[in-house]
Amino acid sequence: MFKRSDESLIAKALNGDQSAWQQLVNRHQSALFYFGLRLLGSREDANDLLQDVLMVLCRNLGQYRGDSSFKSWLFGIANYRAMDMLRRRKYSDNDDELAEMPADNPGLPEQLASYRQQKQVQQQLRSLPAEQRLVLELKFYQQFTFDEIASQLAISSNTVKSRFYAALDKLRLQLEDDHVEQSANF
CATH class of the missing domain: 1.10.1740.10 (RNA polymerase sigma factor, region 2, helix turn helix motif)
Structure with a gap:
């Protein structure tokens, strides 16, 4: 078409x-x-x-x-x-979506694990400063180039790159901390 x-x-x-x-x-x-x-x-x-x-x-x-x-x-x-x-x-973190899942669903354990993982990623993203979170969103999910993001935000491409890599470093550290914490609980 x-x-x-x-x-x-x-x-x-x-x-x-x-x-x-x-x-x-x-x-x-x-x-x-x-x-x-x-x-x-x-x-x-x-x-x-x-x-x-x-x-x-x-x-x-x-x-x-x-x-x-x-x-x-x-x-x-x-x-x-x-x-x-x-x-x-x-x-405000609410689990309304979790309450909507039917309890008799045979795939519920997998759905719960996926849901919790998504919530964890969202929580980690929300912990970033808004400017860094916005750059990650535009780069990863909307697939804009650094130059396009810079134009949208009226900042330099170098500032966009700086925010992007700073956000990735923060997420990496959070994921490493979470992994160490989960390993210690076993």
Whole structure:
């Protein structure tokens, strides 16, 4: 099937084509949601971020100039909004998702282990400074280059690289500490 470019969808959406608008939203909403989920740590916050970004997009689509890719521009908006949310909100670790798992599921032990591992990784990511966590998210999950990240965050590529490698070092140390602690418990 022929896939329209973001730019052609933008042009049609700006001319009132609802189908083009919906295609544009459908193309990027999943990545935006998971960006928010990994960065903010909860589904509610991720949904709030997604809705906020889509509202900004709806109001400001005409301001997209094409200086960078649409995805990069869109994630620039998401970055700004997510950092704002992080400054305003505190995290609370809740296990609501764990309570939703059916107890009679034969694969429950594996699901629980996977869930706990994911929660541990999320907790370790949340322990990083927001600027470092954001760079990791954009590099690993959104697969932006260092230069694209630098452009989105309005900082130098060297600063992006510095934050990226500092975050990796902190995560490595945390994982080593956790491994030593778990080994000592056996």
